[in-house]
Amino acid sequence: MWWSDAEWAALADGRTCGMCADAHLNENQDSLLVASTATTHVRLVRNQAHPGYCVVILRDHETDLADLAPGDLAAFWGDVQRAGRAVATVIEPRKIDYLVMGHRMPHLHCRVFPQHAEDDPHRNVDISDGPEYPSPTELRERALLLRKAWLAASQ
Numbered sequence: 001m002w003w004s005d006a007e008w009a010a011l012a013d014g015r016t017c018g019m020c021a022d023a024h025l026n027e028n029q030d031s032l033l034v035a036s037t038a039t040t041h042v043r044l045v046r047n048q049a050h051p052g053y054c055v056v057i058l059r060d061h062e063t064d065l066a067d068l069a070p071g072d073l074a075a076f077w078g079d080v081q082r083a084g085r086a087v088a089t090v091i092e093p094r095k096i097d098y099l100v101m102g103h104r105m106p107h108l109h110c111r112v113f114p115q116h117a118e119d120d121p122h123r124n125v126d127i128s129d130g131p132e133y134p135s136p137t138e139l140r141e142r143a144l145l146l147r148k149a150w151l152a153a154s155q
Contacts, residue, residue: 049130
């Protein structure tokens with residue numbers, strides 16, 4: 001059963017949105033900052049059950065792609081594409097899936113979810129795979145490599 005109207009309104013309220021509160025931080029409990037643009041924050045997720053798993057978070061609090069003006073939509077997808085290129089450069093996955101959901105965290109974000117040779121292509125994507133938490137040092141090194149690839153992708 002879907003959220004009640006009151007539950008959904010509370011979840012979608014930008015004043016109490018967890019992503020609005022910490023997407024800009026260098027580190028939060030779920031991820032590390034890779035890059036920021038005028039439109040998004042790109043973050044490396046701590047659970048690296050799928051190495052390279054990142055999330056691209058819209059800076060403004062919107063809950064749905066349909067709510068974006070055409071220019072904002074193009075900028076958002078441009079950042080998603082650039083994040084995917086950075087992941088492809090650093091991690092070299094077989095394929096990258098791009099997932100926009102938001103029914104539990106109604107703040108527009110896209111999961112950049114790499115698929116690797118050891119992943120089962122017949123299995124549905126599961127963002128809760130793992131958990132597999134690299135050491136803090138390894139995670140920071142991966143974020144740095146992604147940051148360098150992100151910067152190179154702009155040239």
